[in-house]
Amino acid sequence: xxxxxxxxxxxxxxxxxxxxIRGQLADGTLAPGDRLPPARDLAHSLxxxxxxxxxxxxxxxxxxxxxxxxxxxxxxxxxAGELPTTLAARLHEQIRALxxxxxxxxLTREQLLAEIxxxxx
Amino acid sequence: MTPLQRxxxxxxxxxxxxxxxxxxxxxxxxxxxxxIATHWQLDGDxxxxxxxxxxxxxxxxxxxxxxxxxxxxVTIGSFRAGSGPIAGVLxxxxxxxxxxxxxxxxxxHGVADAHDARSGWSHSVVVIVIGLVVAxxxxxxTPIPPSSIDAxxxxxxxxxxxxxERAVWVGSASSRPLLRTGMVLVGVGTLGLAVVALVTxxxxxxxxxxxxxxxxxxxxxxxxVGLAAAWCHSITVRVDATxxxxxxxxxxWPRFRVPLERIEAARAELVEPMQWGGWGYRVGGRxxxxxxxRKGQGIVLARHGRPDFxxxxxxxxxxxxxxxxxxxxxxxxxxx
Numbered sequence: 001x002x003x004x005x006x007x008x009x010x011x012x013x014x015x016x017x018x019x020x021i022r023g024q025l026a027d028g029t030l031a032p033g034d035r036l037p038p039a040r041d042l043a044h045s046l047x048x049x050x051x052x053x054x055x056x057x058x059x060x061x062x063x064x065x066x067x068x069x070x071x072x073x074x075x076x077x078x079x080a081g082e083l084p085t086t087l088a089a090r091l092h093e094q095i096r097a098l099x100x101x102x103x104x105x106x107l108t109r110e111q112l113l114a115e116i117x118x119x120x121x
Numbered sequence: 122m123t124p125l126q127r128x129x130x131x132x133x134x135x136x137x138x139x140x141x142x143x144x145x146x147x148x149x150x151x152x153x154x155x156x157i158a159t160h161w162q163l164d165g166d167x168x169x170x171x172x173x174x175x176x177x178x179x180x181x182x183x184x185x186x187x188x189x190x191x192x193x194x195v196t197i198g199s200f201r202a203g204s205g206p207i208a209g210v211l212x213x214x215x216x217x218x219x220x221x222x223x224x225x226x227x228x229x230h231g232v233a234d235a236h237d238a239r240s241g242w243s244h245s246v247v248v249i250v251i252g253l254v255v256a257x258x259x260x261x262x263t264p265i266p267p268s269s270i271d272a273x274x275x276x277x278x279x280x281x282x283x284x285x286e287r288a289v290w291v292g293s294a295s296s297r298p299l300l301r302t303g304m305v306l307v308g309v310g311t312l313g314l315a316v317v318a319l320v321t322x323x324x325x326x327x328x329x330x331x332x333x334x335x336x337x338x339x340x341x342x343x344x345x346v347g348l349a350a351a352w353c354h355s356i357t358v359r360v361d362a363t364x365x366x367x368x369x370x371x372x373x374w375p376r377f378r379v380p381l382e383r384i385e386a387a388r389a390e391l392v393e394p395m396q397w398g399g400w401g402y403r404v405g406g407r408x409x410x411x412x413x414x415r416k417g418q419g420i421v422l423a424r425h426g427r428p429d430f431x432x433x434x435x436x437x438x439x440x441x442x443x444x445x446x447x448x449x450x451x452x453x454x455x456x457x
Contacts, residue, residue: 001290001291001292002288002289002290002439002443003288003289003290004282004286004287004288005286005287005288006283006285006286006287007285007286007287008283008285008286029436029439036291037291037359041359042289042291045287045289045359045361045362045363046287046288046289046361047287047362048287
């Protein structure tokens with residue numbers, strides 16, 4: 001598990017940590033049953049306050065991705081295993097919506113790709 | 122010092138042991154009782170006696186053999202990263218044998234009756250400590266092979282950390298076969314202990330007989346080996362700005378740590394246990410030191426002035442990338 005935080009970023013440190021863990025659940029680096037390092041160790045390594053890490057862990061718990069137990073640390077839940085599928089499904093849904101919008105404007109596939117490239121070169 | 126000078130110094134330290142012992146023999150041999158005391162109780166009273174000529178010849182021969190062997194090891198260098206520790210152990214043996222005979226001869230010098238020669242534990246401690254100091258010097262002086270890792274990985278890391286950015290990578294690896302082996306050994310050992318207990322209780326053999334004792338010791342050895350195998354079956358690795366830290370078996374102590382400032386570069390590769398001296402914590406394998414729980418993915422660290430250090434861990438690629446990014450960030454922070 002790799003976590004990078006940048007204090008200079010406008011995103012809060014806890015959100016950065018939670019986001020990186022979510023991302024690694026989505027790409028399969030983290031899987032159900034995996035244990036996350038104790039908040040204290042992580043805070044020490046990242047040179048942030050332990051409560052910042054705990055806030056990130058609590059946010060993930062509230063999303064049902066993490067199970068926090070006293071003495072057993074933080075463990076990825078079974079439900080988190082569905083995150084990649086959920087995200088893929090959501091992405092496909094959005095692509096379909098995008099294709100629909102393009103069809104309304106009479107854009108071909110190539111013109112749509114050109115539009116996408118215009119936004120993010 | 123050039124590698125050649127280092128080798129020459131190591132050979133000198135090795136050969137000095139038997140030569141010094143020989144000098145002591147030449148200086149003392151005409152004023153020795155026969156036999157001389159060669160073994161002492163803790164309080165300094167001798168309890169073992171040998172003829173001086175044979176004793177000195179035997180001890181100096183062993184010391185000389187170790188010195189020659191050590192010189193060969195550091196000269197041909199085919200043991201690679203293992204040369205240092207191997208030469209160190211040989212140097213220790215050479216010096217302890219030389220020290221032992223030197224102490225016996227000096228204690229016996231000018232003494233009419235061998236029973237009046239005084240030595241004891243303080244002399245042994247001095248001999249052992251001198252041996253350790255020389256061994257450590259030999260280990261550190263023996264030139265290490267060039268690292269197999271290209272330091273260019275640091276100049277061109279896969280990604281760069283922006284100034285002020287912090288990062289940590291945590292990973293692990295474990296081996297079920299090693300855990301199972303450990304548990305079986307602990308089981309067999311415990312069974313052995315139970316048999317000893319049962320046999321003793323039933324009075325089949327009287328307590329303290331030699332069979333009884335040897336079974337007991339074997340059982341304890343088997344249990345210790347089993348516990349060691351179980352302890353080494355899993356590893357947790359952390360990479361952060363302080364360096365690379367590893368823990369075995371989920372217990373917080375001991376921690377194995379390579380500080381960031383000692384790391385030159387890192388690379389992920391398939392770790393072949395035999396290249397690193399086997400499983401567990403290894404020092405002086407052919408390619409360097411290592412923490413090995415299984416064959417497979419691992420991170421190999423090139424260290425300044427020391428042999429490479431390998432740590433088996435899953436997803437080692439990302440660990441190596443972060444190490445290189447951290448080392449690179451550290452170097453550029455120092456440059457500005």
